[in-house]
Amino acid sequence: MIELEQKSAAxxxxxxxxxxxxxSLEDKHxxxxxxxxxxxxxxxxxxxxxxxxxxxxxxxxxxxxLNGETIEKAKLDxxxxxxxxxxxxxxxxxxxxxxxxxxxxxxxPYSNNVSLCLAVEKIADVEVPDRAQYIRMIGxxxxxxxxxxxxxxxxxxxSGAVSFFIWTFREREKIYDIMDQxxxxxxxxxxxxxxxxxNDITDDAMALIKEFVQTFPKELKGFHSMLDRNRIFVDxxxxxxxxxxxxAIDLGATGxxxxxxxxxxxxxxxxPYLKYDEMDFEIPTRLEGDNLSRYYVRMEExxxxxxxxxxxxxxxxxxxxxxxDAKQAYPSKDEVYYSxxxxxxxxxxxxxxxxxxxxxxxxxxxEAPKGELGYFIQSDGTGHPWRLKxxxxxxxxxxxxxxxxxxxxxxDTVLIIGSIDPVMGEADK
Amino acid sequence: MSHQSTHNDTYxxxxxxxxxxxxxxxxxxVYRSTSDLTLVVPRDLIIEKLTxxxxxxxxxxxxxxxxxxRFVEGDRFEVLYNLIDLKQGRRVVIKTLxxxxxxxxxxxxxxxxxxxxxxxxxxxxxGVHFTDHPDLRRVYLPEDFDYFPLRKEFxxxxxxxxxxxxxxxxxxxxxx
Numbered sequence: 351m352i353e354l355e356q357k358s359a360a361x362x363x364x365x366x367x368x369x370x371x372x373x374s375l376e377d378k379h380x381x382x383x384x385x386x387x388x389x390x391x392x393x394x395x396x397x398x399x400x401x402x403x404x405x406x407x408x409x410x411x412x413x414x415x416l417n418g419e420t421i422e423k424a425k426l427d428x429x430x431x432x433x434x435x436x437x438x439x440x441x442x443x444x445x446x447x448x449x450x451x452x453x454x455x456x457x458x459p460y461s462n463n464v465s466l467c468l469a470v471e472k473i474a475d476v477e478v479p480d481r482a483q484y485i486r487m488i489g490x491x492x493x494x495x496x497x498x499x500x501x502x503x504x505x506x507x508x509s510g511a512v513s514f515f516i517w518t519f520r521e522r523e524k525i526y527d528i529m530d531q532x533x534x535x536x537x538x539x540x541x542x543x544x545x546x547x548x549n550d551i552t553d554d555a556m557a558l559i560k561e562f563v564q565t566f567p568k569e570l571k572g573f574h575s576m577l578d579r580n581r582i583f584v585d586x587x588x589x590x591x592x593x594x595x596x597x598a599i600d601l602g603a604t605g606x607x608x609x610x611x612x613x614x615x616x617x618x619x620x621x622p623y624l625k626y627d628e629m630d631f632e633i634p635t636r637l638e639g640d641n642l643s644r645y646y647v648r649m650e651e652x653x654x655x656x657x658x659x660x661x662x663x664x665x666x667x668x669x670x671x672x673x674x675d676a677k678q679a680y681p682s683k684d685e686v687y688y689s690x691x692x693x694x695x696x697x698x699x700x701x702x703x704x705x706x707x708x709x710x711x712x713x714x715x716x717e718a719p720k721g722e723l724g725y726f727i728q729s730d731g732t733g734h735p736w737r738l739k740x741x742x743x744x745x746x747x748x749x750x751x752x753x754x755x756x757x758x759x760x761x762d763t764v765l766i767i768g769s770i771d772p773v774m775g776e777a778d779k
Numbered sequence: 780m781s782h783q784s785t786h787n788d789t790y791x792x793x794x795x796x797x798x799x800x801x802x803x804x805x806x807x808x809v810y811r812s813t814s815d816l817t818l819v820v821p822r823d824l825i826i827e828k829l830t831x832x833x834x835x836x837x838x839x840x841x842x843x844x845x846x847x848x849r850f851v852e853g854d855r856f857e858v859l860y861n862l863i864d865l866k867q868g869r870r871v872v873i874k875t876l877x878x879x880x881x882x883x884x885x886x887x888x889x890x891x892x893x894x895x896x897x898x899x900x901x902x903x904x905x906g907v908h909f910t911d912h913p914d915l916r917r918v919y920l921p922e923d924f925d926y927f928p929l930r931k932e933f934x935x936x937x938x939x940x941x942x943x944x945x946x947x948x949x950x951x952x953x954x955x
């Protein structure tokens with residue numbers, strides 16, 4: 351699994367890149383450390399892990415300098431999944447760009463759609479009907495549970511229990527079925543539209559969500575009773591990968607990593623969007639900053655998501671699901687097929703799209719499962735953004751990883767990566 | 780707008796920045812577009828002001844940095860710092876400009892450690908250099924790449940031959 355790379359072996363590919371990457375590891379902390387050249391036991395080595403390693407959750411590449419089993423220095427190499435999303439965005443209309451956001455954090459595509467929509471709606475001043483906002487909240491909270499379930503399965507698998515992965519995937523499968531009914535797709539949903547959502551929630555989807563809200567807390571309780579007092583799991587995770595609260599802020603940690611280190615920073619409370627200001631929920635926080643505290647934070651977040659889902663289902667208002675202004679949102683299919691204006695507007699929305707005012711700037715963030723997911727948009731008055739920047743939580747959390755790996759044991763590397771829970775599609779853009 | 784003016788009250792200490800530096804040749808300007816209060820700070824003052832924001836106004840959390848290409852002559856590139864004050868729960872954006880011929884800015888990684896990767900990303904995508912940066916390498920693209928893809932003149936389809944790709948057939952790879 352882990353391949354040892356000899357420094358003397360000349361790289362054959364991206365030569366300059368490889369050389370500078372290895373050199374950056376060598377240069378790290380050189381001002382602080384005394385280099386002792388006599389190493390009779392030959393316990394120092396440089397270890398290359400990834401980019402295609404089953405435990406790196408995608409194409410993350412780590413370069414570790416080891417002294418025996420301890421990691422002395424670590425460097426990360428990103429970009430193996432870089433697709434130039436931001437460049438693509440500058441050449442697409444806002445709505446056309448939405449399917450690309452699905453493929454950023456591909457474990458919770460719904461949150462990404464909502465995030466983009468909210469940013470565009472803020473810059474173009476679009477009013478969204480209440481029902482659409484509630485449907486978006488339902489989708490986003492389901493996406494959070496789905497993403498956290500994947501984290502739970504892989505993290506427990508990383509600490510040694512493979513069958514757990516199957517059980518969390520059984521629950522994720524239910525969420526996929528709901529998404530199938532709700533949005534028409536299981537995985538990359540693209541359900542949100544600028545000004546609302548694509549289609550109303552169906553009775554089938556409603557029944558599935560209600561059933562899920564009923565049954566899932568029991569499953570979650572089962573997961574808790576499996577792990578909370580599990581000696582192997584706790585011993586593997588307690589005091590591992592500690593990020594102190596000062597360090598978490600200084601390194602720009604976000605989401606469960608920041609909350610696991612003591613800051614109750616959640617965008618749903620900090621800058622409430624959609625209808626989160628009307629919802630009653632807690633922000634789970636821990637002080638220890640180790641793997642186990644992140645475990646508790648994420649598990650409790652799933653509880654809170656279920657609470658929010660219940661409130662959404664109770665309060666779901668009746669009404670339209672998309673802004674009724676043909677200059678701002680797509681007209682309904684009934685209008686498109688049976689009226690000339692509807693068809694013209696549909697064509698205009700597809701061809702030109704929504705045009706925010708010239709020179710306007712916006713930053714809007716949502717609390718995605720991994721942390722603060724923000725979109726910065728600069729408009730030049732046309733239907734394409736002049737500049738669109740994604741503030742990806744995984745990118746920021748990986749920077750925390752680079753620092754928190756130092757001093758850890760090589761056997762904990764995989765666990766620490768698991769608890770940071772990066773998605774490379776998002777980190778690499 | 781009444782809402783906006785009441786919102787500005789919480790930013791009085793930041794707005795005092797602007798008053799203070801009114802007499803300077805390149806003053807700090809302030810505006811609010813669709814969302815956050817934005818201060819445009821000249822580049823020779825940027826580190827001083829950012830340090831002040833962190834130490835005196837509790838903006839201890841750097842959320843994001845954005846590099847943009849305005850595609851104009853002179854001060855062509857913009858770099859934005861998105862800062863959060865967790866005590867009062869407020870957000871402010873600091874903007875500074877970089878010159879087209881000499882796109883160099885001082886690094887903020889001494890103030891917030893996480894500026895390091897954000898600056899590497901801006902260097903990678905826009906080509907703005909940061910002085911005193913601990914490790915200014917490209918973050919996504921290989922070092923062998925010579926262009927800055929988020930500059931407006933860079934074509935969407937890329938530049939053919941700018942990155943050598945591995946041979947697609949395994950046989951060729953084995954023989955070489």
